[in-house]
Amino acid sequence: MISRLSAIAFNTFREAVRDRVLYNFVLFVLLLVATAPLFGQISIGLERLILINVGLSAMSLFGIVIAIFVGIGLVSKEIDKKTLYTILSRPVRRWEFIAGKYLGLVMTLAVNATFMTAGFYLTLLVTAHQLTRADAGLLAAIYFIILQFFIITALTLLFSSFSTPIFSAIFSFALFVIGTFAEDLRNFAAMSDGAGKWLVTGVVYLVPNFSALNVISQVSHDVPVSGSLILYNTLYAVLYSAAATAAAVLIFERRNLK
Amino acid sequence: MNAIEILGLTKSYLTGFLRNKPKPALQPLHLTIQEGETFGFLGPNGAGKTTTLKLLMGIVFPTSGSARILGHHFHDPGIKKQIGFLPEQPYFYDYLSASELLDYYAQLSGVPKDERRKRIALLLERTGLADAGKKQLRKFSKGMLQRVGIAQAIIHDPKIVFLDEPMSGLDPIGRREIRELILSLKKDGKTVFFSTHILSDAEALCDRVAVIHKGVLRGIGVVEDLKSQTEDKSEVVWQGAHALAAVASLLSESNVAGEVARGVVRGQDLDLLLEKLRREQTRLISVTPLHGTLEDYFVAHTTDQEAVQG
Numbered sequence: 001m002i003s004r005l006s007a008i009a010f011n012t013f014r015e016a017v018r019d020r021v022l023y024n025f026v027l028f029v030l031l032l033v034a035t036a037p038l039f040g041q042i043s044i045g046l047e048r049l050i051l052i053n054v055g056l057s058a059m060s061l062f063g064i065v066i067a068i069f070v071g072i073g074l075v076s077k078e079i080d081k082k083t084l085y086t087i088l089s090r091p092v093r094r095w096e097f098i099a100g101k102y103l104g105l106v107m108t109l110a111v112n113a114t115f116m117t118a119g120f121y122l123t124l125l126v127t128a129h130q131l132t133r134a135d136a137g138l139l140a141a142i143y144f145i146i147l148q149f150f151i152i153t154a155l156t157l158l159f160s161s162f163s164t165p166i167f168s169a170i171f172s173f174a175l176f177v178i179g180t181f182a183e184d185l186r187n188f189a190a191m192s193d194g195a196g197k198w199l200v201t202g203v204v205y206l207v208p209n210f211s212a213l214n215v216i217s218q219v220s221h222d223v224p225v226s227g228s229l230i231l232y233n234t235l236y237a238v239l240y241s242a243a244a245t246a247a248a249v250l251i252f253e254r255r256n257l258k
Numbered sequence: 259m260n261a262i263e264i265l266g267l268t269k270s271y272l273t274g275f276l277r278n279k280p281k282p283a284l285q286p287l288h289l290t291i292q293e294g295e296t297f298g299f300l301g302p303n304g305a306g307k308t309t310t311l312k313l314l315m316g317i318v319f320p321t322s323g324s325a326r327i328l329g330h331h332f333h334d335p336g337i338k339k340q341i342g343f344l345p346e347q348p349y350f351y352d353y354l355s356a357s358e359l360l361d362y363y364a365q366l367s368g369v370p371k372d373e374r375r376k377r378i379a380l381l382l383e384r385t386g387l388a389d390a391g392k393k394q395l396r397k398f399s400k401g402m403l404q405r406v407g408i409a410q411a412i413i414h415d416p417k418i419v420f421l422d423e424p425m426s427g428l429d430p431i432g433r434r435e436i437r438e439l440i441l442s443l444k445k446d447g448k449t450v451f452f453s454t455h456i457l458s459d460a461e462a463l464c465d466r467v468a469v470i471h472k473g474v475l476r477g478i479g480v481v482e483d484l485k486s487q488t489e490d491k492s493e494v495v496w497q498g499a500h501a502l503a504a505v506a507s508l509l510s511e512s513n514v515a516g517e518v519a520r521g522v523v524r525g526q527d528l529d530l531l532l533e534k535l536r537r538e539q540t541r542l543i544s545v546t547p548l549h550g551t552l553e554d555y556f557v558a559h560t561t562d563q564e565a566v567q568g
Contacts, residue, residue, distance in 0.1 A: 007365040011351070018353040081349040086410060089315040089343035089420075090366045091335045256271075256318040 004092050005100045012074070012104020013111075021066060022112055028062055029119035048128055052138060052220040055120045060145045060214075062116065063109050067149050068172045070108070071156030072165040074101045079257050088257075095249040102157055102245050109149040117142050140225035144213040147237035151208045152176055154244035161248040161255070178203075179210035208240055259329065261418050261449040262314070264289040266323035269309050269473075283309045284473045286323060291451060291466075293328075293417070296444045298460035298467035299453040302560055306473040307453035308346055311422050315343050328417065339367060342411030346422040346453075348403065352396035356387055356406050359395060360413050367414035381409040385439065401432030408439050412448075419443055421452035425459055437462060457552045467552070469559045476559035481552060488550025488558060490525030494532070498540030505534050522548065 016022065032055055075098070078084040087097060117139075125131055155175055159168035178185070182204060189200040213233055215225050267287045270280040284306045291297045301307050312318045314325055316333055325332040328340055350359055357378055364374040382391045385405040395403065404424065411419055424440070425433045433456075440463050443450050454460055460467050461481055468478040477484060491510070499519045502512060508531045509521035519540075523531045528545070535542060 003368065004366055007362060011354075011362055015351065015353055082345050082347075083349060083351060085312075085315065085317055085345040086343060086348070086350075086363065087366060088317055089338065089341065090363065090414075091338040091368060092366050093335060254319075257312075 001096065004096050005103065008087075008092075008097060008100025009104035009107060012101050013107045016070060016105070016108040021070060021108065022115065024062055024066065024112070028058055028116050029123065031058060032120065032123040048124070049220050051124060051127055053216060055123065056138070056141050056145065056216045056220075059113065059116045059120065059142065060148060060216075063113060063145060063149045064152055064176055066112065067105065067109055067152045068156050068169050068176075070105055071153050071172070072160050072168040074105060074157060075160045075252070076165050076168075084257060094253050098157065098161070098245065098249045098252055102153060102241075105153050105157075106150055109153065110146055113142065113146050113149070134222045137222065137224055138219050140230060141215045141219045143230070144215055144225075144233055147233055148210055148213050150237050150241045151179075151210075151213075151244070154241040154248070155208065158244045158248040158251075161251045175207055176210065179208040180214070181211065182207055182209040183211040209236065213237070259293050260290050260326070261293040261295065261328060262289070262291040262451060263326040264310070264314070264323075265325055267310065267313050267320050267325055268322045269306075269313060269318065270321045280321075282473055284313070285475075287470075287475055289468060289475070289478070291449060293449050294447050295465050296440070296450040296463055297452070298464035299451065299470065300455065300457065300460055300467050300556060301453070301470040302455055304472075305470045305560075307470060308422055309473070310470070311343070311345075311420055311451075311453060314420065315341075339414060340417045342414065342416040342419045344404075344407045344411045344419075344421045344424055347426060348407045350395050350403065350406060350410070352394065355392050355394055356382060356398075356409075357391040359406065360409055363410045364413045369414050377413055377415070381413060384442070385409045386435065401428055401435065404428060404432065404436055405439070408436065412443065416448070418449040418451065421450065423454055424452055425454060425456050433459070457556055461552050469556060471560040477555070484555045485550045485552055488554040490550075491522055491548040492525065492528050493520065493522050493544075493546045493548055494528075494535075495520045495543040495546075496535055496540045497543060498535075498538060501535055501538035501540045504538055505531055508534070518543065 032051070035054065075084075078087070084097070088094070120142075121131065121135070124135060152172060152175075156168060156172040159171045163171065185200060185204045185207070189197060189204050192200050215229075219225065264287050267284060268282070269284040270282045273279045273281045287306075287310060299307050299310065309318070313320050314327070314332055316338075327334075327337050330337040351362075354362065360378045360381060361374055364377060369377060378391070379388075382388045385408060387402060387405060387409070390398070390402065395406065398406065408421070408424070411421070421440070424436050428436065437459060440450055440452065444463070450463075452463075464481060466478065466480050467484065469476045469484075477487075479487075496519055497517050499514045499517050502514060502519050502521075505521065506512065508523055508527045510524065512519065512521040514520075521531070532542070532545075
């Protein structure tokens, strides 16, 4: 089982590498390097703050876009091109295929985030001429961004297990946007009454809470992220991703492939 | 031992806007294939050949019925180590080289690492791709892809090989190469189940064939037996073309070259034809019995008639 899972995951990663998906980090670094001098012109004190906000937000956005656009093709491409036929005719269970694909894309996104992190710290060093202890605290925000990738990949995989690539992309991106405002939704639920309250509360618990995974503003002001939040967010991301992937497996297990 | 037992498999697809109209793709199918047999599954396009293979591979689920492969339920993951499959007009990950592709599939089939290396080298050699092992598949011709397709189907040395239209879209050289590969599988004692609508390939390779049309099994048997079941016909050649009009109703085909006429007649009408030709005072040149072909059998059994269950 492990051998089959790792084979599928590694092949997914290899596909992304050979399709030059990881080249986006070059674009990311170029974006930071090109905009860094502009930060200095705004204000010397704000330079670092803006670089962190722009850099980490771009890292999150780049990863989310890759997760969605690679994720929507993970299953549908294998069905359209019939490569799945030669996989399912082997001792590969359908859940192993889904789990392998998920792990492969998550691995791609983690490697991508590692490259982007290196590029980000390099730009920070060039701009500020030094790295301080406080800069290490930024890693918590980057870790949470990777957790966001785990969740959005699982959701994209879930949608692509029953929907067309375009609808999968729309659903996934919509959930990302809604999830980004999960905290506002929570406040709205608290203010609502009656059936509306129940409905909004239900939605709050159903959509991924990306706002809890966004601590960019906090770390850019050198406010440390607590260990309990790291633990809570890790558990949340793992459980949410596992539930979405399990739902994708349940749908895919019953699916007649054309 | 039976290699494959198909026990009343049926498949209906739901069509219509509300997906509530069942459209039968396969009527209850019963088939038994022995170990070591090369079995041809014949039928025109849309007959149900690919549906049958997809059902056996677990790609689609049957509406009813079941199947056994080497005595095990066909959905048993364990038995899948013993089967290899080449889909129709296959596409493989074109960012991989042939060696990488075979390694990937061998890994999925549970072939140990050391053995994988040996098997890949052996199969690249056997399929004539030894020099192209490191080349990316996007640079492969259709014939080469088909050969890689057969290599991936047997990379784990399975007992049964399923091939869906393995010669489709190939030029004559490509077809011959695939035919030779199938023959070599036969020599190795593998059970080969392949679907095709190219009858000459089936005739050259198969121990037995089955004919399917509109999802219904129309006939099954040894090729020679099926050919002998076709209508008995004779070719008659005579001098005296003037008589053609008088006997035209007895002939299934005819032509004239000067004074010499030629016609094909059903066995039961041969005596009557000869009698009429005598009466018309023609001179008989030859009477030649025509042997039935698999094509005759195929054509006769893929017209809309009552199905036979085999």
